[in-house]
Amino acid sequence: MTAAAEGSPPLASDGIPRRPPLLQSESVQGLALISPTFLYALILLLLPILVVFAHSFWTQNYLTIDHTFTLQNYRAALTEPIYLDLLWRSLFVSLLVSLFTVVLAYPIAYFISFHGGRHKGLWLFLITIPFWTSYLLRVMSWKVILGYNGVLNSGLMGLGLISEPSTALLYNTSAVVITLTHAWAAFAILPIFVSLEKVDRTLIEAAKDLGDGQLRSFLRVTLPLSTPGVISALLIVMIPTVGDYVTPKLVGGKDGVMIANAIQAQFGKAANWPLGAALSVTTMVVVSLMAGAVVFLVRAVARLAR
Amino acid sequence: MLDRPMPDRHAPERTMIEIRSVTRSYGAFKALDDCSLAIREGEFFSLLGPSGCGKTTLLRMIAGFDNPTSGTIAVGGQEMVGVPANRRPTNMVFQSYAIFPHLNVEQNVAYGLKRLKLGPAEEKRRVDEVLAMVSLNGLGKRGAHELSGGQRQRVALARALVMRPKVLLLDEPLSALDKKLREQMQVELRRLQQAVGITFILVTHDQYEALAMSDRIAVMFGGRIAQIASPKEIYQRPVNRQVADFLGGMNFVKGEIVEEDGSSITVDTLGFGRITTEKPKVFDRSGGGTTLGIRPERLRVLWDSATAKHEVSGTVVERHYFGEITHLIVEIPGLEKPLSVTETNDFGADDIPVGAPIRLAYDRDALVAMAE
Structure with a gap:
């Protein structure tokens, strides 16, 4: 009686389809929720900043960029x-x-x-x-x-x-x-x-x-x-x-x-x-x-x- | 403990707070309706009532956060209506404690002292003294967020007491604490009040809290004061059924008035026979009849062949177990409503079977008359 009450009953056997545990974890769900914004920020904010940062160490000769x-x-x-x-x-x-x-x-x-x-x-x-x-x-x-x-x-x-x-x-x-x-x-x-x-x-x-x-x-x-x-x-x-x-x-x-x-x-x-x-x-x-x-x-x- | 003279217990009791026909209206609604009361110096006074009865409104008016629509409030003989909160000789312990979150314990307690410009040494001495009084020694540097509920309550208390107010106002100070801590704080608060001798006014909806701590209680309903008396008198001789019901349970017994003189009335009751009881100023006398009340614990179970001078007999219809006591519902032939009885479990009241016949003993003076 006690053992049955304490141990969690096996849920999978009841036939209800369950999602894999990975997708149930809250942090994963949270990441999934912000990922569109995150990708957007990555592509339109971080990448341009990196490009600017890289350019700042190069030189320009009229239309060509010298990458040294x-x-x-x-x-x-x-x-x-x-x-x-x-x-x-x-x-x-x-x-x-x-x-x-x-x-x-x-x-x-x-x-x-x-x-x-x-x-x-x-x-x-x-x-x-x-x-x-x-x-x-x-x-x-x-x-x-x-x-x-x-x-x-x-x-x-x-x-x-x-x-x-x-x-x-x-x-x-x-x-x-x-x-x-x-x-x-x-x-x-x-x-x-x-x-x-x-x-x-x-x-x-x-x-x-x-x-x-x-x-x-x-x-x-x-x-x-x-x-x-x-x-x-x-x-x-x-x-x-x-x-x-x-x-x-x-x-x-x-x-x-x-x-x-x-x-x-x-x-x-x-x-x-x-x-x-x-x-x-x-x-x-x-x-x-x-x-x-x-x-x-x-x-x-x-x-x-x- | 504080550097203020202890009020002389033998001196004629002086009035600390005088509230005269105070009314507070919000449009057509009257939060307070013609309330008058006088609180003595050094008294532990409680305003007791259900939520919305106006007790907090009255406390906030004494503190200066609200003003009466009409009527006057005097503290220490000085008129207070119109005087802002920061210039009143009162301090308050808020229900939410209102601990300043950006300050630590010491800074919270010293908050009101800063303005007095006592100098750092004297300020520290007073803060330490009051922290010791509320058993918070050594916690002065704790941040407001690192405190437990009980500790926050003590900080709020210390912060108000350090100001050495004439009157300390407590707005449901224990309602946020768990039962055990609440009971411990009741004892401590009462002890503290007697040590410092400051007039305390407590607002509470918990009748046990009010009974346990107060010198006197004002019971309020719907913006009006129903009764002002000592805890014992309020409990034993409630002025009306509402007060009786609010302070613990009360069994009501109908009867007919057969005799009435200046100080007593005699009532023929159903079930309890002819009872002579003290005559209150106002009591229920609807259509020649009246209702008497008896507290559940004033009815005692009679075991086996034991007899009593006065007894009633009936049948147990319900039994509820509460640990140290058992609550029995007993049907008495001839009585409209079954009686509610509480009996300690020392003799096995918790084993009385439902449906069993039972005899109950009572004292005749336990039955009291009151207003409807």
């Missing part, structure tokens, strides 16, 4: 003042953009999460509305706002604050920063909103019960607990903006040129793929380092806030 290994491209990328300049400017712009975006997005995410009430879904929906129009169109509309005869200039002149249109608004780095900050706002709001939603409201009550006012409980509980969202927002905005080349091209003028414009030129007009590849790889590495540094810094600040 060389570090010459990296030497150019890391020593030519123009590339270093562009790289620094790109990092600076992306850092500024991600900081501004997060600072502006946090209050919005906070408002929706804490005061959105029943309309949270509606608020999130409203935030996505700008994305119904093309990215190019949104960049162009900033041209209309910031331009010589633009909305901002005529508005300021109408108010009598300036006597002639300012040229300081468009075709420079700040125009790039403004445009990118607006373009990426929703991508920062969403992760911050999600992490704020996860903050247990009882914890905030507990902080107040223990003597904290509104601001202190925010700094000591809400903010530290939402750092994962802040970090993802920073990274989501920072990493792609380094490589943006449409916005600098359209609103950046000659001061707003960024590293991606140089890379694009190497792959296009300048016809020097290996140098373009070396610049790409260098940018990737530097961006990763910066992202790591930002994550480290934000965590350190969050720890201090306790």
Whole structure:
């Protein structure tokens, strides 16, 4: 009796067809589930990166690629003042953009999460509305706002604050920063909103019960607990903006040129793929380092806030 | 143990919390309906009732997380309505414990002290003192996620106690613990309360918890306070059938009132004969009749030839075994509903066969009158 209860009865003998054990294991099922995406990523992400990586060690002679290994491209990328300049400017712009975006997005995410009430879904929906129009169109509309005869200039002149249109608004780095900050706002709001939603409201009550006012409980509980969202927002905005080349091209003028414009030129007009590849790889590495540094810094600040 | 004077047990009892006709409405629904009660300094007071009776709402109003629609709340003689939670002399142990997940045990406990700027040495002394009090010595560096349920409960308790509040509010603090730990914590909480002398207000839906720990209990139903009294009085002399039913079982016996004076009533019951009992302020007197109640454990099985002054006889119709006790359902001729009897198993109550005749002894003062 005991033996029968303890030993698992042989299931195969009941005639029900069973799948082989391999396909029943959860890890195999999981792999099967992600394999289409995985293959897609492999073919369209990893392989191109490897191709770029390989090119960065070759040289180009007009239309032919010389496959002998060389570090010459990296030497150019890391020593030519123009590339270093562009790289620094790109990092600076992306850092500024991600900081501004997060600072502006946090209050919005906070408002929706804490005061959105029943309309949270509606608020999130409203935030996505700008994305119904093309990215190019949104960049162009900033041209209309910031331009010589633009909305901002005529508005300021109408108010009598300036006597002639300012040229300081468009075709420079700040125009790039403004445009990118607006373009990426929703991508920062969403992760911050999600992490704020996860903050247990009882914890905030507990902080107040223990003597904290509104601001202190925010700094000591809400903010530290939402750092994962802040970090993802920073990274989501920072990493792609380094490589943006449409916005600098359209609103950046000659001061707003960024590293991606140089890379694009190497792959296009300048016809020097290996140098373009070396610049790409260098940018990737530097961006990763910066992202790591930002994550480290934000965590350190969050720890201090306790 | 804490640096605060122990309340003098001989001093005239001072009121710590005074709640006057507090009502809390949500639209047409009244979560609290005209509740008034006074809690004495150093008292262990429980708010007992089923879920949705308004007990947690009342506790949250004392803490400052909610405000009454009308009525007033005073703590230590000071009006509290409108005062935010962070400026009230109360601290709370939350049902979910609300341990800050990004802080370790020590940082959790020291959370409220930081604002007081005591200096690191004094702060550490107070944290260590309170951790020792709740038996968490040496666990100060543990992260919030490395704690068991019981330990989290102790951290929540320590975090509130370290503030030396005038009143400690406990919102179902033991409901998430398993039975054994819960019973152990009941004893510990009671001991701790007597050691620190702080007024404790406990919200619970567990009648045994309230009976075991409290000096006094307020039983609540549907936003109203039904009875405020000591555990013993609430158990023995419930004001109405709802209270009687909520605190353990109660057998109800119908009868007719034959005599009534200032302090007592005499009732002719079916099955239990003529009973004279204390007359409560309000009691059931629908159509000249009334209902008396008797607790299942006040009915004792009479063995063999044993006799008692007062007894009823009937037939066992059901038997349920509960380890140390057996629960018998006994049909008595003339009684509308069968009686529920609990008997310890010392003499073999668990062996009484279903269908057997049985005699039950009772004391006449075990039958009490109450409101419908």
